[in-house]
Amino acid sequence: MRAVVFRRTNEFAVEAIPIPEAGHGDVLVRVRASMICATDQKILAGRFPAVRFPHVPGHEFSGEIVASDHPSWPTGTRVGVEVHVGCGTCERCREGMYTLCQNYGKRETGHAHIGFTVPGGLAEYVAVPVGALHALPEEVSFDEGAWTDNLGIALSALERGRLAGGDRVIVIGPGAIGLCAAQLARALGAGRVVLVGRGDRLGRARDYADETFTPDRSASLKTTADLVVEFAGTAEAARDAITFARRGGRVVLGGATGTGVELSGIDLSTIVRGNLDVLGSLANPKGVSGRALSLLAQGKVRVLDLITHRFPLAAFDEAWRTFAERREGAIRVMLTP
DSSP, X not given: OEEEEEEETTEEEEEEOOOOOOOTTEEEEEEEEEEEOHHHHHHHTTOOTTOOSSBOOOOSEEEEEEEOOOTTSOTTOEEEEOSEEOOSSSHHHHTTXXXXXXXXXOGGGTOEXXXXXXXXXXXXEEEEEGGGEEEOOTXXXXXXXXXXXXXXXXXXXXXXTTOOTTOEEEEEOOSHHHHHHHHHHHHTTOSEEEXXXXXXXXXXXXXXXXXXXXXXGOGGGXXXXXXXXXXXXXXXXXXXXXXXXXXXXXXXXXXXXXXXXXXXXXXXXXXXXXXXXXXXXXXXXXXXXXXXXXXXHTTSOOOGGGEEEEEEGGGHHHHHHHHXXXXXXXXXXXXXX
């Protein structure tokens, strides 16, 4: 089969490699749609120590089961995939927090982080643990199903922040996950949704928020939000998130998933005297992706408009450059294996 291979730091190629075998607890999925994510850039740059090169990336994909010995997952089933599978036995997994699995990276325990510690979906075929599968509703296409992970991440951040009806919500970072979060906040009853960010993407964000601001125009947002969710992944965005929250408000930081982002310049009394809840949000704990797919099937979220570019897998080099350089306001670049 053909697959994208990250050979070493900052070097990749599309190569012919063997079709993976579905081991015990896995099914073989024929990938139908796969996307490039900013996290893939961090992986290629060597900012995820758990990733070992050479490596097949890809954690935003959907497909069809073509080999399975699991009665609950017959061949022909259309699936979306969430990327974290916990060992199921450690303390965190028993709490449903398998994104915090204490056996991270130990495949022999049952843990898998698809596209990180095990091969991912930027390939024609991928072996997927059954614990990562979500059957796609009839109303959801393969292209939409590739958003399973993004939607789960966005919804998890809102749930971590205890979003309530009527809340004033600020989303920082008008990338794919931020735009999903804005739509989900509206769908779940937020009273007002504001998006803060830069570049061509912010123009598109006007379709999903009540107002948009660039950081240099955002001073009026200070202490206005009941809930701030951050998906920009920069120290500046984290500082802004804390200043945007009202006294007694909630801040959820979800962007800095790779190493190397350090926060300084925050007077801690802002948090203490403001009685702020400041939380991290890592990916999507158990059950969240299923709820997100249900909202997608109901038409509460639109994702097809966020797929700005499409390429065949063989043109991955051009697809990668399009995404990395944010050509023509690229949000998500889709590959068809």
